[in-house]
Amino acid sequence: MSAIPKSSAHLRGVLFFSALALSSLVSARSTDTNSDQAYKALPNSPAAWSAAARNDIKIAYQETYDNHPGVYDAQNPNFRKNLQRAKERGLALAAKVTNAAGYKAAIERFNVSLQDGHAGAYTNLTETDLPPLRWPGFITVWRGDSLYVYASEAGGPESGAKVLSCDGVKTRDLVMKNLFAFRGIASEPGAWWVLPRAIFYDVGNPFITRPKRCQFAHERRTFSKTLQWQLTNDNFNKWRNESYNGDELAVGMTEPRPRLFWVAMPSFQPNEKERDAYRTLTADIEAQRQRYLDSDAIVIDLRHNQGGSSTWSKQFARALWGNDRVNRRLQAFAQKQEVWWRSSKANTAYLADMVETLKQEKQVEAAAEFGKVQVGMQQALARGDTYYMNTKDASDETTLTPEEAKRDLANDPPAFNKPVYVIVPGQCASACLDALDVFTRFDNTKLIGAPSSADSTYMEVRQKKLPSGLATVIIPNKMYVNRPRGAGVFYMPAIPVTDINWSTATFLKVIESDLASKKPR
Incomplete structure (x- = not known):
């Protein structure tokens, strides 16, 4: 999904939305077309605020029920129960609401009761609507x-x-x-x-x-x-x-000292400048691969990353380790995984809009991939099918075991075996977790920092502003079936970094210490 608006009012919701809905393949670029307009007026009485909270929670519930893939997910029989519980708990609090802050809390109670980082709702209230922080x-x-x-x-x-x-x-x-x-x-x-x-x-x-x-x-x-x-x-x-x-570095690569390369990936929802930086980074790895093969280590810095599109991490990994190596390991890792798209009318229209946006951004490969999905969803919708099941191409199928996939083949480029440190922040979710899935396919990868967040199996979210304009509902469009990293599974760091200051200098010190411990004495 597109980034949750970082207004002051939203930031005081704590800069973290329980790994709220960030697409695993490409960030959602737009809200529904009828949701561009902000709310016309705030409720003008305690009773009106309570009524708005009740009404919006009911609509958020219905939008979720009508479009969320989890509603019919046989692998998650508790989803409907959780959704019903979210509505009941939200409404119970809504009955006590008398002002904007109470309204916000009631929407949050609905959201948190789902216990699904890729669903729920958030408010559009501004700083002036709420009590001073x-x-x-x-x-x-x-x-x-x-x-x-x-x-x-x-x-x-x-x-x-x-x-x-x-x-x-x-x-x-x-x-x-x-x-x-x-x-x-x-x-x-x-x-x-x-x-x-x-x-x-x-x-x-x-x-x-x-x-x-x-x-x-x-x-x-x-x-x-x-x-x-x-x-x-x-x-x-x-x-x-x-x-x-800690400090946020711009997308790209630096060299803190000779033979140590620092790759900053603070966002997988890149703007145009950042997209160019990712492309330059990948091209540099490919063009000067020997330089990195001779390095002491590479650091992949995911601080500040909250997901977006997994395209960027996969492109980097393929340049570093080798295209076919990465593909074989990922295919073996996820050979039983399937992707099912909830073919509701609204979800299908969203995919069509996404394809056009990707074309405008010149993301040719992603536009083609999602174009195929959109056509499949349209056909499933016409048939009355609940899901469009995105089957794998024959080229994507493999019978290799994970151990067999690790073996080098004659056409592979020289293996990259130098240490790779991946700095993981606590909010790492969705496409950030997808990046960890890729990087950890290689034994020379070591995670440092904090435990990651976790995902449900529901992805590719869109946003829809509720008729009141006071809140926006989050709706995933697809679900993974038989994903190797199950719902709620997170990554633990091999080296926890518990320093109060999470600066670049702190992590550099930790990494240098670990490298020194491996040198022969």
Whole structure:
């Protein structure tokens, strides 16, 4: 899908939407044509806000039921039950809504109750519609299994201080109550590396109790502080951005020191400039492959990446390891996998729009692939079939086992066997996870950083703004059947990086240390 709008109001929803719907093959480029207009007017009374929440949750439920592939998924018999539960829980909260912040919380309760990072809804409320964002003068980050202070204004807890509890409630329990009750999936370790810091963002949610006094531990001493909630300032914005994934590098390759190459992939939803940078990167690998074969290591930096199109990671992998090597291993990895598209009228129209967009972007291969899918969906719709089953071409089929697929063939280019470090952030989902599926087919790949997020088997999402304009529903179009990485499965790092500062310098130090440990003494 296209990137969720990063307005201030949305960002205070915590910059992470439980791996919210990012397409596994190509990012969705548009919303439905009838959803371009913003809401005409906000509800003007507590009763009107409650009515809007109830109505929008009912419509979001129906849009999901009518179009989501999970509704008829035999491998997920609980989907309908979860969808019904989401509606009931959302409506229960909607009955108590009196303002914009309550409306937002009710939509979030509907969304989180689905426990599906590729479905749900989000609000379109702006910063001026909601209560002013407040904070206690410090920013926290989750590292390993605890919450730590990242940075603090004068008089606040020191950087590095561990948050033990607030108002007698242990930190983990507070996170469950105030955060995961409204967004994220608590069973995914990656979500813990991203969301918990938001217990110290006051977004005006009327259904939680804001912490008042917290206990900290630092340098063998414990202490308590009464929180001084206040309007946010420049420090809040600066520290929040820095603490998320560290510094963000532009798409492309740098060489921090001779023979160590750093490949930044902060987004798989690239704009035109970034698409050109990816193409240049791949062309450089292909043209100067010997240079990289002689390297000490290659670092693939996925910090800030929240998915998009898996095209970019596959193209890079094929250039680095060899086209046929990558294809054989992926075919063996996913030889039983099938892709089924929910052939509803709205989903089919969306695919037609996507194909035209891909043509305009000159993504010829992707446009051809999705053009075939669109025709198949149209035919399935005409027949009254629930799904269009995208069968594999004969050239894509293989009977090789994963071990057999690892064997080099005579026509393969020289093998790339130098260490590959992949920096994984906690929000890595969808096409970012697809990239890990590809990179980890090779034994010289080592994951470092945080546990990844996880996916359901539902992908290729579109957005549809609800008639009120106050919220947008997220609808995946396809599902994987027999995907080797099952629903809810995540990647764990071989080297966890629990430093509070996730800067490039920090990761460079970790990587250099690991490389040094392998050198003969």
